[in-house]
Amino acid sequence: MATPQMRMEHSASLRLEAIERRPAVLRRQSTLRLLGAERSEEIYPVLLEEVVALGFPRALIGMADFESGDLIPVAALNCSRKYQQRFRVSLYAGDDPVIRVLQAGNPMVIPAAGLGQNRLYCHPVVYRNRNFCWEAERERRMDCLAVENFKRKRRLQLQEQGCAICELRAYAGVVLVDLKPSSGVRQIAELRALIEIANRYLGRIFRTEHHYNRMTDMEITIRQMETVMLSMADPVILTDANHRVIMQNKAAERFFKVPEQVSEGRIRAVELNNLLFSAALSSMAVSGSETSRDLTLVDAIEGEELLFEAVCAATYSRDGLPTGMVTVMRDVTDLRRADQEMRASMEKLRAAEELVRQDRDRLNLIVENVGDPIVVSDGAAKIVLLDPLAQELFGPDKEGERDPIRIRNQAKLDAYLTTFTFSFSDRDSSPLRLVHPGSRGEIEYDARSGKIYDERGQVAFTVTVLRDFTAVRKLEQLKLERRMLEIEKFAATGRLAGTIAHEINNPMEAIKNAIFLLTDKVQADSTPVYQILKSETERVARIVRQMLGLYRTADQVGSLEINTIVEDTLLLFSRQLEHSGIRVQTKLGKLPQAVGSADQLRQVLSNLVVNARDSMSHGGVLQVRTRHLPAPDGIHGWVRILIADNGSGIPGNILESIFEPFVTTKGEKGTGLGLWIVKGIIENHAGKIRVRSGVGHGTVFKLDLPVVR
């Protein structure tokens, strides 16, 4: 009971003696009524009724409203509205007697303010208690507001009516009772005791209410937290200090809770998950600094393996002792997969890059070693790349300036590139005469170009390689000179043979005529000898005639219009061929100029035409065709002359040796020199001759003569 204590503290202690003597019955009744109050506001009317029951005419309770800073009447009995309003004052009105009493903290009787008015008993009610509240006790703190207010020595600070420990917003107010003029000390003491008891109950209810509210708030918070936790897509697990699961959300249950109606495999999966999880927690707890770790768990429902990143945070009690861990797990399977894929792509890219680099290096090496100037230009025929050799021809010199030679060279190149780039051909080659800036000599290049297309089929780049044509030309010139020498040698031999033949010719003529004159004049027994003389002389005559043909091959080596030579030769023999009933079919292609001896070629053709004619004694068709066969390098090539008959053909056994001297199919009429001479001439011209023949079908000769562009 607070009464003895109060008596010690308050100045009106003498008067309080009487309260002890008040009949206990009455007090018990009032106390029980007050105890019946469930809520703080229920206490006010009960208190007022009990006050009036003590014989006071009217009473009023005013409470401090800390928000408005006013003292507000909250309950009143037998008080008019106007009367109540009298006590609505600011808490800071220091000169108001009621406020002064409230601040002072001691009950006081305020004398009547004027005539017809009663004295006013003013009793402050403040949240206070002799004992610490549960919170203060649990937290071992001494600054409990209730005790502070109880022990208070100084003026009440209305602003401080909040508990630092339990955050309770305390109350402060006054109970105002009109005293009758007859109200004595005893009555007032009784009133005072009643209010004290009421205040004690009020404080208790207030505290209970506060704790209830707090609990309710906490519950709401917990529920909210739970909702947050459950609604998280990532598994969240709350564990105690022994790593036992206290709480987990739905996402976590997938891995750590054994689902109903599930296979043993799944159960094992869950067990394994739990094992892995607690192992991870233990090791993290031991390491202390580690807060996250990768964990591979098996989804108990879907059965797939997932990679998680477990992030842990330790939980502590108020006094700093670890109470467990909160673990949030993030599914990083896709992330890791993406990461791995990215790594793999990166690797691939790096490898590809390496490949490209190697290719480029290789290409560069090739380009550097080609030894020919190389020019790369874009789809608009604009030069984008020059190799060092091309740089020499077209590029600026060291000082960044370009001399007129280079400018002229580039103009020529540009003209060529433009024509090629916008032409329809994929590749092209054409001669390009440029001047070398170093030697200032003219060089004939063979510009060979190709196109590179982009995916839309547009020309992306063109590559042009300039081949120094002078070297090829020089080589060809050398070859030609050698060939000319051969031809010349052949001609000289021919001339010698011709001269000899001519010298033999006249005596031969005389011998032949003499033999003729002796016909019928030789004796019968000498006739065989005469016949031998006659036939052998005729044979010598034929050989001489053939050799005479060589005498004419004295002309100069030069450019040959092969088609013209063919036409002339055929014209020469046209009457003979017509006479033999031979039809001539010609098909002459467009040919480049060849180099050689026109007369020798004429002899070749004549010999072949004569052979053809002789093989077609009963008529036939002589085909003569010419054709250009270009070589892939674009520089060299061949001219082919084909001479075909459909005459008697050459027997296989003779065909092999047909080009050897004195081999003939014409028996007594042939010399066996014609094809031998033909082969000699063709070989001197660096040409090739081939023959195909079938007895009864005819013979085909193919002559290939080299040409240089």
Next chain:
Amino acid sequence: MTSRKYRILVVDDEPSVLTTYRMILEQKGYDVVAAASSGAARKALESAKLDLLLCDLSLEEKDSGFEIIDYARSRQPGLPSLLLTGYASRDVSERAQRSGISVLFKPIDIQEFLGTITTKLRNAHEQAQASGQ
């Protein structure tokens, strides 16, 4: 007229060849005048009317067979002429063709030689008859 022997002038600077030609032609019943040089040939042409001229192309003296034939034709237009040569060159063929001269290349096949002479004389005779009528 028909019984008259055809007179043929043969020109060749090789005596042995000339002799054999003359002997062959005489054997065939022709009246043969032989000349071993261009000078002798000109004299022969000036002295008598001829039916046929056989001339070797290359002669010892400056004139070639072509010049002798030209000379003969200037005196006796349309005289059938036959050029004999050992040089079977195109130039000769072409020149002979242009001038309407037949060419026989040595060594000459005697049957062809005699055949050509007969043909030439017959053609000339027929032409003369045709123009005479």
